[in-house]
Amino acid sequence: MRLYHHPMSSNSRRAVMTAAHLGLLDETLPEDRRVDLVLVDLSKGAQRKPEFLAMNVSGKVPVLDDGGFFLPESHAIMQYLALKTPGQTLYPTELRPRAEVDRWLFWSAHQLSPAVGILNWERVVKGFLGQGAPEPVLEKKGEGMFVEATRALEAHLGKREWVTQDRLTLADLAIAAPLMSLESARLPLVDCPRVVAWFDRVKALDAWKRTSL
Numbered sequence: 001m002r003l004y005h006h007p008m009s010s011n012s013r014r015a016v017m018t019a020a021h022l023g024l025l026d027e028t029l030p031e032d033r034r035v036d037l038v039l040v041d042l043s044k045g046a047q048r049k050p051e052f053l054a055m056n057v058s059g060k061v062p063v064l065d066d067g068g069f070f071l072p073e074s075h076a077i078m079q080y081l082a083l084k085t086p087g088q089t090l091y092p093t094e095l096r097p098r099a100e101v102d103r104w105l106f107w108s109a110h111q112l113s114p115a116v117g118i119l120n121w122e123r124v125v126k127g128f129l130g131q132g133a134p135e136p137v138l139e140k141k142g143e144g145m146f147v148e149a150t151r152a153l154e155a156h157l158g159k160r161e162w163v164t165q166d167r168l169t170l171a172d173l174a175i176a177a178p179l180m181s182l183e184s185a186r187l188p189l190v191d192c193p194r195v196v197a198w199f200d201r202v203k204a205l206d207a208w209k210r211t212s213l
Contacts, residue, residue, distance in 0.1 A: 016211050
């Protein structure tokens with residue numbers, strides 16, 4: 001399997017972290033079980049080339065190639081890799097525990113990630129691309145969305161160490177990935193001590209350390 005990615009993409013990072021935690025980056029594994037990372041040079045527009053668009057018409061990373069089966073969308077890739085790995089514990093096999101993980105994967109995609117995306121674009125990417133200063137109205141919108149999302153996560157965590165179950169799951173990796181921009185995008189993570197403690201636990205994982213810039 002090949003995983004097309006870029007290290008500055010939080011979407012890529014959640015997929016790569018999943019592969020790392022599942023042990024799929026081990027070069028000694030058979031090719032049909034191993035995940036080989038392929039860098040997509042976004043700065044040179046590699047994501048817009050015909051050969052990449054043939055794998056993902058949206059022109060975005062990550063994309064998983066499993067023997068000619070092309071799967072975009074980071075959360076779907078996480079699920080797919082887990083389901084292909086015997087004995088894994090990141091994605092529960094029981095219906096309701098799995099549904100709870102799925103709930104937080106959808107929340108990650110539709111609540112937290114869009115908020116971080118706005119702030120990361122305005123405060124990091126625009127400057128990198130020379131597209132001008134941040135737009136205050138959009139910054140305010142992104143901050144409001146981020147605060148609302150993280151306060152919801154703070155309330156949910158309560159006394160939990162992890163987002164679901166009593167162990168690390170795909171939900172934790174998915175939600176943590178966008179927080180890689182915490183400092184660079186000046187994400188307003190305030191009054192959320194449980195979220196901070198949970199994020200510290202994720203950052204202590206080998207999978208997080210292996211995917212850090």
